[in-house]
Amino acid sequence: MMAKTVLLDWDGTLWDVLEFMLETYTHVFNHFGLRVWTREEYREKFRHDWRDMLDDMGLAEHEEYLVNYWEDKIRYDRPMAYDWVKGFIEETAKEHALGVVSSAPRKPLMRELDRNNILEHMEVVVSGDDFEDRKPSPTPLLYATKRLGVKPEDCIYVGDMVEDIQACRQANMPVIAVTWGLHSKSRLEAEKPDHLVEDPVELMEVIKGDG
Structure with a gap:
């Protein structure tokens, strides 16, 4: 589903x-x-x-x-979102509620989401300033689901680090691990995510339920 x-x-x-x-x-x-x-x-x-x-x-x-x-x-020398992100967010937002759950401090996180034209599509943003407990604690993820009024099992999380996978396991939330980020494919594979994707096309297919 x-x-x-x-x-x-x-x-x-x-x-x-x-x-x-x-x-x-x-x-x-x-x-x-x-x-x-x-x-x-x-x-x-x-x-x-x-x-x-x-x-x-x-x-x-x-x-x-x-x-x-x-x-x-x-x-x-500010990094930007990947060039595919804006289109991915706009397309995904047509059928899904969206949110960001990050360990980044709130002020720069909100600034960069806005600068990359992403913030307007987010129904919830959870930052590293909101809780002392950070991933792999499930607390930030569970807070996001509470704010949105949804069950963890009815969500899916997309992350690039082993702590993302570990947090989702504790939250009973399905997780997609992406291989282009800060942790290597081998580290992610060892944590056995629900899905492991290597490019944005595959990511979209999984989110749509086709992967």
Whole structure:
């Protein structure tokens, strides 16, 4: 049965941020004399909570440096949504209620959704500022379903990280994992999502119930 509601992750799933993040961490690793990760290593090692990753690298005390560099870089080098996203959102919104559930801070999340002409189609937006519990906790997903008045099992979530899959499992919500984002295909496969898709055409087919 086709899901009534489609909930979407932002970073990496709709927002083309992988190369931007690679450049950011390359700069930080170089600055502190650490070996720079390859693109493949990054997708294998990236943690959903970047603070945990800094701790793994022994850089927890330098969190402010990373944040300041990120904020300076994004002023002149803003990532955009993938070029297919606007059409995908407009088409999907014809038959489904849509929402975004992201761990990103609310202010920049709302700004980027608006800048990419996506915000107007969203019936709910849940940000990382709304709860202390973040994915893989199911709390943000369950809050979105409560706001929309739907059951988790009548929704489907689209994400690019293992924590997205884990959160959906706990929420009893079907999940589509996409392979173009921040986590590698092998990491996603290991979590056994309901669907694993490799391009936007396949994503649309699954959402329509044809995949």
